[in-house]
Amino acid sequence: MKKIIYGILISLFFVSSFQAQQQNSKNRTNKDNTIQAPPKLIVGIVVDQMRYDYLTRFYDKYGDGGFKRMMNEGFNCKNNHFNYVPTYTAPGHTSVYTGTTPKYHGIIGNNWYDKEIKSSVYCAGDDSVESVGTEHKAGQMSPHRMKTTTFADENRLFTQMRGKTIGIALKDRGAILPAGHTANAAYWFHGADEGRWISSTFYMAELPKWVQNFNNSNQVKSYFKEWNTLYDISTYTESAPDHNTFEGGFKGKETATFPYDLGALKDQNGGYEILKATPFGNNITTDFALAAIEGEALGQDEFTDVLTISYSSPDYVGHNFGVSSKEVQDTYLRLDKDLERLFKGLDAKVGKGNYTVFLTADHAAVEVPSYLKSLKIPAGYFDSRAFREKVYAFMKTTFKADELIENISNNQIFLNRSKLYEMGLKLEDVQQTIINEIITYEHIDKAYSGMSMTQTSFTTGIEELIQNGFNQKRSGDVIYVYDPAVLSYSLTGSSHGSSFNYDTHVPLLLFGNGIKHGQSLKKTHITDIAPTISAILGISFPNAATGQPLEFVLE
Structure with a gap:
């Protein structure tokens, strides 16, 4: 008799458990359906x-x-x-x-130098439409x-x-x-x-x-x-x-x-x-x-x-x-x-x-x-015009040639690769020569070659952020970074563009x-x-x- 009663209790337990599982499953399904129903x-x-x-x-x-x-x-x-x-x-x-960075979507700035047409382009500009x-x-x-x-x-x-x-x-x-x-x-x-x-x-x-x-x-x-x-x-x-x-x-x-x-x-x-x-x-x-x-x-x-x-x-x-x-x-x-x-x-x-x-x-x-x-916090202003003049002069003195640089914009230097080839100069050597020069300039904190952005995989620090913003077809040959809180801007008002926390x-x-x-x-x-x-x-x-x-x- 005890065995029969025990068996009935066990059966009832399993039936109740099964019904509870079915109800929980139903509840989960309803809940999942609610979550999956897209907003209008x-x-x-x-x-x-x-x-x-x-x-x-x-x-x-x-x-x-x-x-x-x-x-x-x-x-x-x-x-x-x-x-x-x-x-x-x-x-x-x-x-x-x-959901991706300029490395892949290609919008590397508001404007940028187009290496194919040798001219600056606007991110959304399109002469083919009216x-x-x-x-x-x-x-x-x-x-x-x-x-x-x-x-x-x-x-x-x-x-x-x-x-x-x-x-x-x-x-x-x-x-x-x-x-x-x-x-x-x-x-x-x-x-x-x-x-x-x-x-x-x-x-x-x-x-x-x-x-x-x-x-x-x-x-x-x-x-x-x-x-x-x-x-x-x-x-x-x-x-x-x-x-x-x-x-x-x-x-x-x-x-x-x-x-x-x-x-x-x-x-x-x-x-x-x-x-x-x-x-x-x-x-x-x-x-x-x-x-x-x-x-x-x-x-x-x-x-x-x-x-x-x-x-x-x-x-x-x-x-x-x-x-x-x-x-x-x-x-x-x-x-x-x-x-x-x-x-x-x-x-x-x-x-x-x-x-x-x-x-x-x-x-x-x-x-x-x-x-x-004014509060004694390190900050300053970068003279972009003086920088360009100094770099152009350095290139002429070092390589005894004009027109080796096509453009300087968006903290990038674009080299005339045809001219380098004509003169028998190695791209990687010229990039590194420029880096060694500009890293000595005031308010330049770091500089990197385009070659390093394509040949090295960076996973931390500013190098990773630069690489995520580097598009191989559109970005320049040398990328340089200002010191913290340094702008190429007027003495009034704020701006942005850096990898520092105040911008990111x-x-x-x-x-x-x-x-x-x-x-x-x-x-x-x-x-x-x-x-x-x-x-x-x-x-x-x-x-x-x-x-x-x-x-x-x-x-």
Whole structure:
């Protein structure tokens, strides 16, 4: 009898265990299906020239609906860096969306010397297309120089071209490169005397009606108003005094101090161009992005759409006024309001939980070197003109010949290889001779040959970053690096481009569909963003992606 009872109990136990396993399996399947269900819209936000510490320095002044919403509802990667140099706008935007570095995607600068045509080229310039929305050549742009796909391209391919891609930025390169080769449209802002959003025939024959309506409204013109601080300037304790000697300012105003009457200053500062260098450029971008969500019906069907937004104005403001200026602080406090407005628009049009957003930057920036010097911190300025003259003279004296150097730009020296061959000179020997010379110059910290970048595999330090930014067909024969906090720039305002933390450390915030709440100090790279978004969508990674999905940010 006891054996029978024992057998029944054992049977019941196994039945219960089996049923529990089935239920757990069902729960896991439902959960997995929820995770795998793609968002209706991906919104990629790049803030041009945003340092990571702008999140923390201005944190107490931000509202709850912008940067803080992303941190409170999403994931904050606190130790996010660029893993290559140069840290410029075009390579930055491209690397975010392709998941790889200039070594593979080919966008090695905003402009670079083309060794085949022996001339400088612009990253997005394309004479084979025509402007749309203006008669100015500002519309002759396309992504044709970008060698690889973006995750937006892969989403278009995955959905058989039914998922839309729209790119938006004041800067053409900030709109074009993220959106990729297959975008439905990229729009950028042509200032001057027009103040219009434009595109090119690479995308369309004429502007859609909703864009025409936006351009024909007085919305942009309404921003010719006074730029004063959003809050009482005395509360801007996170930035330097308003009046100092480290800021540029605008033509027609004696001091770089608040307030700025943009209506009165516009004629001396490029007309509509002045709006780009104020927080109102971000307002205009947000206005247009919200119009695009409505006009293109983004996120309104079963096929995931992609909207890329670049906020270009912080870069203009930073270059003009510098990292610690009250103008930069005001720009970010106002950008926080723009983000809140954008997210509310997405909640209303797409639905909370139906979209995924990431926010990062294309590079950061250094404190104004003259300001650092005033605090006895090593910093300085590099005289590029004197450097060129000195190097050209050295080459002539050493090799008894002219025209051995074709170009010096982007901290690279390009040699005339035909001339070297004609003279019987070995490329590697000439490269090393130049390195031995320039390493003795003031403010040159390091120098490397193009040969070493192709023959040695670097895995650490600045050498790895240089190699990741070195494209064998497009980069130069000698690459040189400045000392920390040294710029080839004016004595006022900030810039960028180096491998140092002040240029490489940028935010990475993610929130929305598929993103868990949390934060991490684990080091991440800008090239990890595209694979992470691809993983959320369940699509192929961009075709040359070298980054890895950030599994710890995913639900």
